[in-house]
Amino acid sequence: ACTQTKSGSGGGGESTGPVKIGLVTKTDTNPYFVKLRESAKAHAEKSGAQLIAVAGKFDGDNEGQVAAIENLVQQGVKGILITPSNSTGILGALKQAKEKGVLVIALDTETDPKDAVDATYATNNVTAGELEGKYVKAALGSTAPRLLMMDGTPGGTVDEQRHRGFLQGMGLKDGDPAIIGVAPTNGDQNKAQAAMENLLQRDATVNSVYTINEPAARGAVAALTAKNLAGKVAVGSIDGGCQGVADVKAGKYLATVMQFPKKMAEQGVDAVVAFAKDGKKPTGFQDTGAQLITDKPLAGLDSKDTAWGSQNCWG
Amino acid sequence: MTTPALQARGLVKRYGRVTAIDGADFDLYAGEVLAVVGDNGAGKSSLIKALSGALIPDEGTILLDGSETHFHSPLDARHAGIETVHQTLALAPAMDIATNLFLGREVRRTGPLGSVFRLLDRGAMREQAQKQLDALGIETVQHIGQLVETLSGGQRQAVAVARAAMFGSRMVIMDEPTAALGVKESRQVLDLIRRIRDRGLPVVLISHDMPQVFEIADRIHVHRLGRRTAVVRPADASMSQVVSLMTGALRPGDPDAPPNLVDVSVR
Amino acid sequence: MTTPALQARGLVKRYGRVTAIDGADFDLYAGEVLAVVGDNGAGKSSLIKALSGALIPDEGTILLDGSETHFHSPLDARHAGIETVHQTLALAPAMDIATNLFLGREVRRTGPLGSVFRLLDRGAMREQAQKQLDALGIETVQHIGQLVETLSGGQRQAVAVARAAMFGSRMVIMDEPTAALGVKESRQVLDLIRRIRDRGLPVVLISHDMPQVFEIADRIHVHRLGRRTAVVRPADASMSQVVSLMTGALRPGDPDAPPNLVDVSVR
């Protein structure tokens, strides 16, 4: 019985109480998603809506995300904002949600196909990776790269996109002999440090380092410092967390590429609120941007300094 | 009559559909050896578990030297000086003989090593353990550091008996202490029981071995179907009479029954 | 002399520093009750473990009806028709009586329910279990569905004995089967042993109860320090002589020793 009433309630404004918005992040663990959640929550409150935040248990928890979507739909939310763990993992649940008249918006990560959701607000992670790559390449100048790569989680969509983008920016391909080591870090500082220590133990001729995010960068730098290599190696990162910006300012690594989760969250919430009011659905991919942050700007690369960075960082 | 050292009235313990103790009474007097006999499953072990704190009865009272006591754990009974050899022996299999003998009553080194650093005196414990086993005539233990799980059935039982004998300070309860023991070793345990009694401690002995019971007991408590049916003196009764009482072939009031020391008319 | 039903020569089993079997010989003839006696830790249980496949000896040979056999597991011995009551009973504590009696030899329903769906005939097993226990005089088991871990020591032993009695098809080995049993129940087990012998199956009985041994045994195997020292006939020897042989107070060759049926001069 409830099925029918719910599918009818999608477009109209006949429901009582505040608009309910569901937010499904990949995990609760990553500060990035925490920021996303907090921004969404704050913005929803301001807009007179209620936000219910749910997360998967780990990066890749499609099952958890699907269950979350189902439970949110059951709860009667108007719209769902989701950062999909896997671009193809949750299509069925999204389709069902849409069928029941719920607005579905992807944040941060695209789905595949893209029209599985009504709209996407995200960083273009390939672009972000490319910016990091270009900067590191420029920082090396004419020196031939000796690259170590601190990857994220094997098989993750974002992880793969950044990795790919970085190599594009560097003008390298997977398997190039210039890449002297690759290790997964799961974006975890501890793992990154151990991995870097071990890689350095094998080959200390490194002059450039790719890191999937700022915790990984911190781990890598700690290991480099212990080997007295800090400052001699061009380390780049992605994220734009406040601690990351501070690290750049302190010169721990050269640059980071900032994302704007707050923007994604706010735009997403606005879209659902608007939809609840007049039934208008947003469409397409909205790039929320990626900004290179460094205090050592290099020619040909648009960048902002850490002062700007610390005003716009996300957590 | 003097006050019994240990007394129980109307103990009851039920496990779902099974009644293990069904209103049992019990009296143990100072300085005596009381044998408890009864068929398998009569509830002897359950009774002494209740008396030694291993089991909390559903009903009934226990009196120690005339005053009511409640044992909440075996430790309470132990603190009261009651030492028990359980039928299941209660040994830790993966630990060695000396450790088991002193479990819960470890000996520490003298001086600051013991009082501050709590260092165990392993040598002393080992030595005493060896002495105790020798006293019981268990000479076949080839290595005092052997784990209990590698001991033979009789050796294991000897460890349990030795432990109770060492630490009993008020009374000693033994549930079939000689069941797995050899001829010589059983003799030694009987001697041990006599020695304990001679120290003035009463001993409760559960046994299926009638000659043994008649040899050593001052009184015989006959248990049947979860309660005490009779208490007789070995001098007044024959083995077959006692066996008949156990199996129910003879009832305490019967004309050819031996004189009963307790009043069972209440039930 | 006829070929022994079961024979062992020069068995050895060492556990690190401890030697449990030290070159033991063994002979069991068809249709006899052979008692095995010896001090605690003499190696009786280890010997019969070797004979029943529970333990693989380091050295020595085992012959079944004259031909050499190697038991790699208790299952091999069981397949050969040897049924054993172990001193540790070998019961699964959290399972009920009937289940334990038929463990490894469950009865299935007749017809397709049994052959295709492998459905157990639980009713039949329960019924037979009850019958077996009754036959052993264990009447105090209040509920046949009781888990073995909730049984009294004697009840548990009765279950193990009943199991061996039910399934032995070639010979039955019993390691102290009456240790925890009451007077009446022990009687029943002795009767049972006689009945098994009368069916033509030899029985090995380990026991510390000399009167029992002398009552039922056709021959008495005396074990000491891991090996056989003598085999005597109850008619030729007194209990105290056998006890002396066990403890080493008397040696097989001594002038006042009873006639020894085996040659021990080799060692």
Added chain:
Amino acid sequence: MVVFSVTTSTFLTVDNLSLVVQQSLVVATLALGQTLIVLTGGIDLANAAVMVLGTMVLARLVTEGSNSVVALVAGFLVCAVLGAISGGLVTMLNLPPFIVTLGMLTVVLAAGRLYSEGSSYPVTDNLLGVLGEGGYLFGQIKVTHGMMLAVVMFAITWYALTRTAWGRHVYALGNDPEAARLTGIHVGRTRFSVYLIAGVIYAFAAWQALGRIPNADPNAFQTGNLDSITAVVIGGTSLFGGRGSVMGTVVGALIVAVLRSGLTQAGIDSLYQDVATGVLVIAAVAFDQVVRRRSR
């Protein structure tokens, strides 16, 4: 439960109950295999990884053009072989199941990622997705084929454990391995069979997983092993082996799913949900303990 039905009006609808069951199916199926292994005194840390590899094999073969029946057979084979390897190591080398399945977990997880070549495989095949489909009973309750399969599987396992000799041997093994050996049970064979059968059950779980999410992802179900052990233990099965039941596992799996689902629907954020879940799981088991103690 009472709390949920009060705070959220939708919670007690049949529609919603069907949803909760669907959400718990995969973990429940994993927990079914886990129950068998735990009953023998073992533990399986690799079950979810084996299942995930199963989904990968199914999906990739179909994606590369295999017939879906062939893919299904291959998936079952892979899971069964992995179960057999665990069982073989535990049985033959007498290794602790924790170590063996931990090793398997690492290896199988890596194998899944290598085999996936970094991507996930969406499947649209009818046969592979069939367990997610289903009809409506009384026009309201959605009953998927997966649910029916699960009922059948639990029933069969219950039957095998309680009504056949094999089941008794499994319990005896967990109860006291030495006693089981002495009574002449085929200890090794029985233990091995349990790991093998568990492997096959994980293949069914893989099929269920594709029915629910038609996308094979090497990173999925990373907490599936702990989740399944949780369901088993909440269901009252002892980790020491020999005591417990399949029906308990069903209840355990449902309790966890109901908690999760009820808390989300009550509009509680996931971090607070975690707090509540933790407390409620302990409370549920404590309650069970008290009830049982009273009924003795």
Added chain:
Amino acid sequence: MVVFSVTTSTFLTVDNLSLVVQQSLVVATLALGQTLIVLTGGIDLANAAVMVLGTMVLARLVTEGSNSVVALVAGFLVCAVLGAISGGLVTMLNLPPFIVTLGMLTVVLAAGRLYSEGSSYPVTDNLLGVLGEGGYLFGQIKVTHGMMLAVVMFAITWYALTRTAWGRHVYALGNDPEAARLTGIHVGRTRFSVYLIAGVIYAFAAWQALGRIPNADPNAFQTGNLDSITAVVIGGTSLFGGRGSVMGTVVGALIVAVLRSGLTQAGIDSLYQDVATGVLVIAAVAFDQVVRRRSR
């Protein structure tokens, strides 16, 4: 090991061995507490979460201007209290440790994340970072204060377990709880003390963790619980309780660290590393099993 030293010339340098020890310190310390609990027949799934919360408390208090000694005391208190809660639930309500610590895991993890308010806390404090510092022995081997602390902690625990009555009671408890009860051991008190002491040990692990990485991150050490159990089990301690040793745990923790580090340095890709680790862990335990069987 031999393999590594051949394939990578750097592997056998003292410098490198020091590194491996540093990498294993936190997990080894967690495993020390875990050993105590496993010896009683329990298991602790929450240890890493408790430790992480400990690092959060330390770091946040210092960041917010507390004196670092005060922060340290607070951190130790928090870990001890959490240990006491687990111990209390296990002891008083007689709940399975798996369930209790699973519940604690969920709750404490969430608590850590809530407390962190979404960020991680870098610390530059001298006292909190002191365990990562250290000097050079013979001018070559880096010996950190953390290493020395770990040696002291393992030695004390070894002493307590093997040379005091308390230790014997811990073993007896795991060996046969009923026998322990009947012999008059304070079963409840001893068990509780184990969880409490383990909590304190986790606080030391938190301190060690900040020494190694001066940044408290609520998401760190997510596999710390399994890693520590692995070290315990590889070290030969039985999950059924009552058998095992602290020295085994040291070896277990080092084996895992050496494997990981050696494989990375041998230039093996991480996924193949996982495969190799899984296989080698099983092989290590199997080898140990064979050696022990022969020596009997």
